[in-house]
Amino acid sequence: MPGNPNVPSNNQPVNVDVVFVHDATGSQQPYIDDARQFVNNRIRDIQDQAIMKGGDARYRVIAFRDHREQGDLWTVHDSNPFTKDSGVLRRQLDALVASGGGDGPEAQLDALDAALRSSWRRDAKRIVILITDSPPHGIGERGDVVPASHPGALTPDSIRQSYKTTKTLLTVVGCNPTICQYERAVGWYTIFAKETKGKYISLHRPAGGSAVTDRALVGSVLHAVDSQRIADRWEDWIMDQSHRGHDAIVRDLHSKLAAEGEECHEVDCTEHGGHDVKYARGPISRARVDNIVGSTLRYQEATQSSELADIIFG
Structure with a gap:
């Protein structure tokens, strides 16, 4: 549909900056070891499989434990730079040693806040x-x-607001069975991720070892790249159509994307016959469009609320 003003350009390079925020408390050593293998085996796969249209990806690692009241010597390790070199990324992960953590809840908010202050490229998807x-x-x-x-x-509310207003996509890889022992963790992370166009992915390492972790991390990045790429392309159109209501926008946008043959990566977590995580690329689903439209409209609302607060409180 060249020249149609209702169809934004689809040919811009897609640059991506990815921050891995890794729990480095005592129970996490198996997952840290898996992440090292992921860097060795699969970083190249992301560049090859992601729809970047000539763009590229950079990565960095942030680690967290808990606050000094819980006996930890440090709370957030935030000195690693972005890199395109898998060897450098591997060394960032090699420096992680799981230890400490104190009580159940940890310093995730501090680490997520540090991630927002990364040296993002101006044109990169976050x-x-x-x-x-x-x-x-x-x-x-x-x-x-x-x-x-x-x-x-x-606060939990302030960090969620910040991720929405900065268009930073969050995906959470929740490590089972421990995370399911908490009453609120999975629900809170699931809502937070969805608000940013991300996803909550359930990971049960003992059932499948490092191969399952590989698929969870690769699928997470590919899913996120597609969500950000499509959302950024259609953001202005969605906002212009906001008066029509969520459902009407989803219907029309899904129709446009299906007509183009748009494809996306999806991640699937299963429990049948043992826990597994898989990802695959296929035609864009209505559910994905629903999430993109909802997150874009929430970004508009969050931005307007932030601007109003600046006017009122200076």
Whole structure:
């Protein structure tokens, strides 16, 4: 449909910046070891399989434990730069050693906030992959006490708002069975990820070892690249159509993308015959379009709310 003003250009290079935010508390060593193997085996696959239209990807690692009140010597390790070199990324992961952690909830909010302050390229899609088996402080888990050293302004609501207003996609890889022992963690992460066009992925390493982790991480990045690429391309159109309502926008956008033959990567977590994670590329689903439209409209609302607060409170 060349020349049609209702169909935005589909030929721009797609550059991607990915931050792996890794839990480095005591229970996470098997997942850290898997992540090292992932870098060795699959980073090249992402560049080959992702729809980047000539663009490229950079990566960095942020690690977190808990606050000093829980006995940890550090809370967030945030000195690693972005790199396109898998060898450099491997060395960033090699430096991680799982230890400490104190009580159940950890310093995820601090690490997610650090990720937002990364040296993002101006034209890059922003993607954060959180790998953890526990909730953050402050979401209401039974017995949780927010440490005194935790920044008062950094709350579960504020970090979610920041991810929406900066168009940073969050995908959460939740490590089973530990994360399911908490009452609120999975639900909170699932909603947070969906608000940003991301996904909650359930990972049960003992059932499949490093191969399952490989598929979870590769699928996470490919899913995120596709979501950001399509959302950025159609964002202005979706906002212009916002007066028509969510369902009408989803119907028309899905029709346009299907007519183009748009394809996306999806990630599937199964429990049948043992836990597994798989990803595959196929025609864009209505559910994916629904998520993209909803997240784009929430970004518009969040931005308007932020602008209004700046006017009122200076």
